Amino acid sequence: MPRHYRLLAALACGLLIWMIPAPDGVSAQGWRLLAVFVATVAGMMTQALETGAVVWLGLAAAILTGAMTPAEVLDGFSNSIVWLIVSAFLFSHAVAATGMGKRVAWHFIRAFGGRTLGLGYALAAAELIIAPAVPANTARAGGILFPIVSSLAQVCGGRRLGGFLMLNQFHATIILSAMFLTAMSGNPLAVELAAKTTGARISWGLWAVAALVPGLVSLAATPWILYRLHPPEERESPRAAAEAVRQMELLGPLSGPERRLAAVLVCCLLLWSSSALHRLDATTVAWLGLSALLLSGVIAWREVLGVTGAWDALIWFGGLIGMAEAMARLGVSAWLAGALGARLHGPGLWILVILSVIYFYAHYGFASLNAQISALYAPFLAAAVAAGAPPLLSSLLLGFFSSLNGALTHYSTGPAPIYFGAGYVDQAAWWKLGAVVSLLHLAVWIGLGLPYWKLIGVW
Numbered sequence: 001m002p003r004h005y006r007l008l009a010a011l012a013c014g015l016l017i018w019m020i021p022a023p024d025g026v027s028a029q030g031w032r033l034l035a036v037f038v039a040t041v042a043g044m045m046t047q048a049l050e051t052g053a054v055v056w057l058g059l060a061a062a063i064l065t066g067a068m069t070p071a072e073v074l075d076g077f078s079n080s081i082v083w084l085i086v087s088a089f090l091f092s093h094a095v096a097a098t099g100m101g102k103r104v105a106w107h108f109i110r111a112f113g114g115r116t117l118g119l120g121y122a123l124a125a126a127e128l129i130i131a132p133a134v135p136a137n138t139a140r141a142g143g144i145l146f147p148i149v150s151s152l153a154q155v156c157g158g159r160r161l162g163g164f165l166m167l168n169q170f171h172a173t174i175i176l177s178a179m180f181l182t183a184m185s186g187n188p189l190a191v192e193l194a195a196k197t198t199g200a201r202i203s204w205g206l207w208a209v210a211a212l213v214p215g216l217v218s219l220a221a222t223p224w225i226l227y228r229l230h231p232p233e234e235r236e237s238p239r240a241a242a243e244a245v246r247q248m249e250l251l252g253p254l255s256g257p258e259r260r261l262a263a264v265l266v267c268c269l270l271l272w273s274s275s276a277l278h279r280l281d282a283t284t285v286a287w288l289g290l291s292a293l294l295l296s297g298v299i300a301w302r303e304v305l306g307v308t309g310a311w312d313a314l315i316w317f318g319g320l321i322g323m324a325e326a327m328a329r330l331g332v333s334a335w336l337a338g339a340l341g342a343r344l345h346g347p348g349l350w351i352l353v354i355l356s357v358i359y360f361y362a363h364y365g366f367a368s369l370n371a372q373i374s375a376l377y378a379p380f381l382a383a384a385v386a387a388g389a390p391p392l393l394s395s396l397l398l399g400f401f402s403s404l405n406g407a408l409t410h411y412s413t414g415p416a417p418i419y420f421g422a423g424y425v426d427q428a429a430w431w432k433l434g435a436v437v438s439l440l441h442l443a444v445w446i447g448l449g450l451p452y453w454k455l456i457g458v459w
Contacts, residue, residue: 003049006043006046006047007043007048007049009048010042010046010048011039014035014036014039014042014061015035017038018031018032023335026332026335029067030330030332031332032066032067033068034332035067036061036062036323037058037324037365040054040057040320041365043057051410051411052312054316055319056315056319058323059322059323062323067326068323072322072326076318076322077314077319077322079325079368080282081138081321081414082314083283083287084138084139084282084286084414085142085313085317085414085418086310086313087142087283087286087289088141088142088143088146088414088418089142089310089313089421090299090304090307090310091143091265091286091290092146092147092418093307094261095147095151095261096151098255098257099251100261100262102154102247103248103251103258104147104148106155106251107248115235116227116234116235117227120164120169120223121223123148123149123168123169124169127140127144127145127169127172127176131176131179132180132182132183132208137174137183138282138413138414138415139272139282140272141170141414141415141418142414143269143272143289144265144269145169146415146418149166149169152165153165153166153424155247160230160233162422162424163230163232163424164227164231164232166419166422167419167425167433168222168223169419171223171226171407172219174404174415175215175222175404176215177406177413178211178215178399178402179208179211179215180204181202181204183403184369185282186370186402187402187403190377190395190399191395191399193373194381194395194399197378197385197395198381198382198391198394199391200394200395202395202396202399210396210400213448213449214448217448218404218445221440221444222440225436225440226437229436230433257298260293260296260297260298261293261298264289264293267289268285268286271288272285290304312421313418316411317367320367320368324365324366324371334375334379344383344387346387348384348387348388349388349389349390351383351387351389352384352387352389352394352397353446355380355383356380356384356397356446357442359377359380359398359402361438362405363406363409363412364408364409367411368413369402369406369412372405373402377398381394390458390459393458393459396453397445397446397449400449401445407437407438407441408431408434408435410430
């Protein structure tokens, strides 16, 4: 379809919302913003322009229509998660530029390079070890794992192989974000909202035990599904380990920049995993790490300016977060949740399932997991409990889905633009595979989760 037709289609989606009178409880400003947001997301879905350009036009429309002020637009770019994403791209550049990424990649290939699927499982297992100690999934993905995955994709060659590795690690990050209370920054917020809304108390151990079985099943099934639906060019690589040994010998000992980079990354990892002690948020730690890289000469400022993916992510991800936060402030998100819940009738458990599925797919309209938790978690939880659903079960299921719904899009959460931005998978494939994985999560976390949680006494 020609570009101008795609632009017109996106505009038509927004105009359709615009022409409908604002419902009771939603201001005219909020309704206008919803129309602009729908048109922006439609433009991204149809790929009318590059993602950054679509969001830029959407922000301009929001200002011209009075849906947002320039100050509100700029608020999105001050969001700490946005700058954590920028930092992740810069860390990735440093790992690649110093050669450390290639060194780590060959280590992985030497140990697990016999089969591509095995390599995917090995990388997922590596994140499983560190996920409980790193509460920022963006920091975990961008600062630790993305540079390794990126280097593996470059070393092994092949666009399909790189695509499989990027998809695999992104979805592993999403699953692991749901498995531990401290694996995603929004999980403690959900726990606090659950306590205030229903009185349900969720400890770290209860969250982990409840997520253990469905989480491991999802973590085992997802790489296999992605491997089948997005197969790499080479499935077997019997000479990979021997080649890895040869390459490691050619690389020689660690260079000075590699050593300094390794020291900075280790310090960042320690600070990320001990945030409860020093109260430094993940973005502050990332900025300190990048400052150390600049001071030590590992990277130069001209290199920072040349990492175009970082600044592209700043524009489109910051713009979407600004719109999402504005809709939450204007009450649009809460109205949507209330309107849906008021129309559901039946047994409490079935209402919970229906609301959970709606909550899951409502994330198509959000560019942040935390934004959806802030806007919709409490209203959906209150609606489910009012319908007779068990409070603790409702709190946990919606809490798990608050991370798992990040699988849907390339703008869903911090790690999404990092892995998508590598350029190995186009937007259509990313969304299609995200939809398939979402169905897997629903089947596992509802179909297997409900009887498992009944067995362990959650409800």
